[in-house]
Structures are given as C-alpha cells and as structure tokens.
Amino acid sequence: MATRLGGDGNREALTHCSTSSPWDPAYVRARPAWMMHVAIGPEALIFNDTGFVNDEAASACGSRQYTGPAGKVTNCQVGVSPHLAHDHGSAAVNWLLFPPTSWDPASAEADAAKVARRTRRGIPDHVGHVESGSWPWT
Template sequence: MARADQRVKGGLYLRGLLLDGRRKSMQPMAGRLGMDHQQLQQFMTSSTWPVDTVRARLARRAVAVVRPQVWVVDDTGFPKDGTSSPGVARQYSGTLGKVGNCQIGVSVHAASDAASCPLSWRLFLPGSWDGSEAAGRRARCRVPESEHHRPKWQLALDMLDELATVGLRPAVLVADAGYGANADFRHGLEDCGLAYALQVKGEMAAHAETVAERDAWVAKQTTPPARGT
C-alpha cells in the first residue's frame, strides 16, 4: 500500500479480525479497536489499494508459514437475517447443515497437520442476483457490473489459475463431493496438471479411461445391424 494512512488502517483491520468477539462486521470491530467505524468502512469500500497484489503477498506468506501438505477447496455459509448483503439468498449451507438465508464464500486453503490458512476466496453470487429484477439491490450493494453468477467449482478453478500466476501450486488438492462429483471441475484440474484426491458420491461409477474407450469400441462392433440393412 503506497500511502501511510492505508497501511495504518490495513493493520487495524487485520487486528480487528484477530481480536476476540463473535461479530466481525465494521461497527463491532471498530468499537473493539477504539476508532470510528466509518473510517474503517471507507478504507474497505472506497479506498483505492491493489487488492490482487495484497492477496498474492498474503498467499505467498501463508504458504511459507503453513508449509502445506495439501490445498483444500471448500465453501462456507454466513447466516444473514435480511436480504441486503451481496449474494445473500436461501441456499444450502454446509455450515448450517440445511437450506437457510445466508451468503456463501468459496475458498482455497493451504493445510498442514498444524495449521490451515485461506490463500484466496470468492463470494458466490446465486443466479437470483443476475437479471434485471436484481438490478436495484446490486446497485445498493455496489456489486460490479462485471460480476455475475458462476458455479462454485468455476470460482475454485479461477482462484487456482490466479494462484498459479504468482508461482503457487499445490502438491495435492482435496475437496468434498460437492466438487469431486462435478466432472467439469475434475477435468479443469487435469487440464491444469494438478494432482487431486476428491470425495465422490457412493453411487458414482468410474472406469479407467482406456477401459471406457475399449467398451465403447466393443459396443459399436457388436451392435446388430438395423432391420432392413
């Protein structure tokens, strides 16, 4: 951060996240820090600082400290009472264990036996936040026009691509069946040359690629000719 006041407020914001207290929104955090919450709010919502650069530096630092054996892709639900927060909707949350009114954040974590730390994260925008009927609340929440609904697995692949551009790649990537059961996600990992261990659903059938190709060829050769040919 180029300006001294930005560095000071950035440090205060991080301290506020680490202090005791259940609520981590601006006003409660500012109260614990003994500062005006509007200053903290302005720093996060209006101040111009290079988010991508800061995120990349934090990711490099986290990998150096955690020394992860694996990276973890997961999503987390944040319960909400109203409908004004960006991305809030009635949707399934693993955190809640049910469908509820919440936001969903998708994250990539570095994990070891000793620690886990997020390397990157994205807010999931449900499809209900796209389209003309959502224009009013998108404007009130300052959702950029470029941001639209993307599947959670695609957000995860986007983050992995961005981390790769700053020289960070996992030894092995793990995720639950919410991601592992998605063929597009698995193919995306393979296209990136990433090793992975993914949970899948019990009813899923799997075959070695060579076996699938052989069976398709055998089926084609043994199909009886159509009547009249």
C-alpha cells in the same frame, strides 16, 4: 478489528475503507498468501465453500439458499476459499463471494431489486452466478 475500535464511529470508517478503497485487492490478498506459504510450507491446496448466515437481505449476494453451516435453506451468503495446508496448520489465502441466480442479471431467475443493488454493493458487471463445478480456481 471493528470491535477493538469501539463505538465512536471508527467502525463505519473501517467498513468504508474495506469496501470502497482504491487499491487493487489482488495485491492485498497476495501478501498473506506469500506469508503463509513461507510459514506453513504447504503440502496441499484445499478449497472450502461455506455459507454465512445473514438476516440482512440487502447484503451483497445475500439470498435464501442452502448453506451447510445452518444445514438448511436460509438467508445467507455463499463463498469459497482456497487454503494452503500442512499437517500442522492451514490458512485461507483468498476468497470469493458467489452471486446466486437472483443476483445475476443474465439469469432467468434474476430478482430486479437484487440486480439493482449490485452497483451499490460493488459487484462488477462481469461477475455472475457460477455453478460450483465451474469455480474460477478449478
């Protein structure tokens, strides 16, 4: 979307809208899930974790950690998404970015600079590091 908007400042407005909007994201995320449930007729729910390689250390939950797409420890963000799946297609119907221990104020490995960025990045106080076996959807 941002690429289609061009370089006249609309990219910044789109980013602001998607990161600072007043609506409840649960309703925004539920709409595509409902649509994809009807379109796909899912036979399975698949959870996928992935890393988003990112050189910008200030990105929300960005840290040096292992990510499968890079196959090594690098600066990245890690997220998980549930997908509705059928043999003819699949669709991500929700997603969650996971804070590493360095972004979690309750962790002994917390980084003071990263913890201070939580508010600016919109990370709620109750969200902390979660081990993969304790994902909120499992």
